[in-house]
Amino acid sequence: MTHSQTTLHPIWDEFPAIRKELQGVLDRIEANLDANDADVEAALIDMFSHGGKLLRPAFTILIGRFFPAEREPLLNLAATVEMLHTASLVHDDIIDDSPKRRHAESVQSRFGKDVAAYTGDYLFAVTFRTLADNTNDINVVRMATRYLERILSGELTQRTNHYKRDMTIANYEDQIAGKTAALFVLAANLGIAASHTPKDFADLATDFAYNVGMAFQILDDLLDYSADSTTLGKPTLNDVREGVYSAPLIIAMQDNEEIQALLAKGATISDDEAVHLGELVRASGALAIAEDMAVAYTNTALERLSDMPEHESKHILLSISQTLLTRND
């Protein structure tokens, strides 16, 4: 695959060394892909050229740089986590019938669900090939397969929790621990695998990545409800219609008969009713509670970070964690 025109996210502008490595990750992803089908190639170029923030491969690289690591395996292992993430996004869009992804048309919308199914499967295959080619330790492969299962099981938990009006915050935390935090933890562990870190550092980095992942997802879900527009955004409306409930709604719906009655309408809730639902969530005080949850995870993450040894990576991780966990877009 060649000729993707990738623009790296401005979050990396102030860290040129990492920016360069992330460009190296994208180059390696491209070099690894040869899908044998014009539409799948186009779909892949599409996905990786709207490459988002590349947070997960950045975690692999930043964690991996604390202790001496060989550059080539480190960048390739960072590539695997981004490919895995992208594979799951492509398949999520089939499941959600989502028209948009990364501010562009989704693969399934542009090329059809057959191309989306193949593209995701092909990325899974390349992910595992790249993983196995860049470690000599079978335990690294074993570790990665367990996190992949955990990620998929998180997605399945989300499915099981559909329309669950007695869903608890504990259910929600279990769900996002799988579908979001496990991928951050995998990213950190691939950095650890590439650099033979001491055990105590590995534990700190794993715990840091978990807490960042949790805070990141809660904030993402919070932003859906706290937008200063007076309506729920379209994606959130779709989530509610499809029975996907996130922290603000879960907190607000406990013992709230009006919200329960609206949710009981299931997929038939009208646009006006959904707007009203958003108002009820905001009026309930749930946003402050969800924000406290995110702050608690963020604080734990920053504590783990502060216990790490002095290193350039530590300062960069601190800076991007603060940027990410206080974002409002």
Add this chain to the structure above:
Amino acid sequence: MTHSQTTLHPIWDEFPAIRKELQGVLDRIEANLDANDADVEAALIDMFSHGGKLLRPAFTILIGRFFPAEREPLLNLAATVEMLHTASLVHDDIIDDSPKRRHAESVQSRFGKDVAAYTGDYLFAVTFRTLADNTNDINVVRMATRYLERILSGELTQRTNHYKRDMTIANYEDQIAGKTAALFVLAANLGIAASHTPKDFADLATDFAYNVGMAFQILDDLLDYSADSTTLGKPTLNDVREGVYSAPLIIAMQDNEEIQALLAKGATISDDEAVHLGELVRASGALAIAEDMAVAYTNTALERLSDMPEHESKHILLSISQTLLTRND
């Protein structure tokens, strides 16, 4: 996952030792699956309890038994090839919108495409976990990822060849080498991996599996056209409508203006026209040519088999190859 009621195919009735091992493979598949979602569990039980002939895990076991192998890894590696095969079938059914699979309703038809997408992804994850857990050799994982890519690239080649009215038999052979033969070769190589065979045996077994796979797919495609009914079967009609052309049609359509004109109608070909297409294919002499192709692959397979050392497996492989490659259902 528990309580599947599996009936093994009668092809194994005369080989009780292998029958027992295949039951062991199914037991290990079930023990490995814990999908965390009732529908996905039900979908998996559905797939594995209509388990087909289990040819691919049988190849792993039979090839693996020529030389001393540890039973537990051998059965687990055999399980991985069946799980991989099943994952690709589940995703194929999303792509094809297929209502049937293994004489039962397909996963996507019964549970929806979201369950089908997750079920396939989950099986890919369990496949790689089981693979990595049952070898200490990273090269076995590397080998398996390359065959998985080859299988997917064969499926993509099939997609690229859709509606290709100048498609050649070489295009077709390349396509089935990937989508069918590569999985048989992977099955054989997992048996080889579990038993540390000498290199010359490994080459024979690989070549045997490739030729069986090629003959198997050509015969499968031949049966679609040679049925004594006067109509194309419904699946074949769907294939033609979707632009999937197999050996009999590819042979017949070369320089045949009437067939070319019917195919030019693409997805709009009527039922009556498709029936007529089937008659034209049968009248063209293409079936005999396709049969000669299958016979040539079968003969090569049997030659490779005859060069293998004396072993109970050799006689069983001969018997099932003959049964498979002369089947008419």
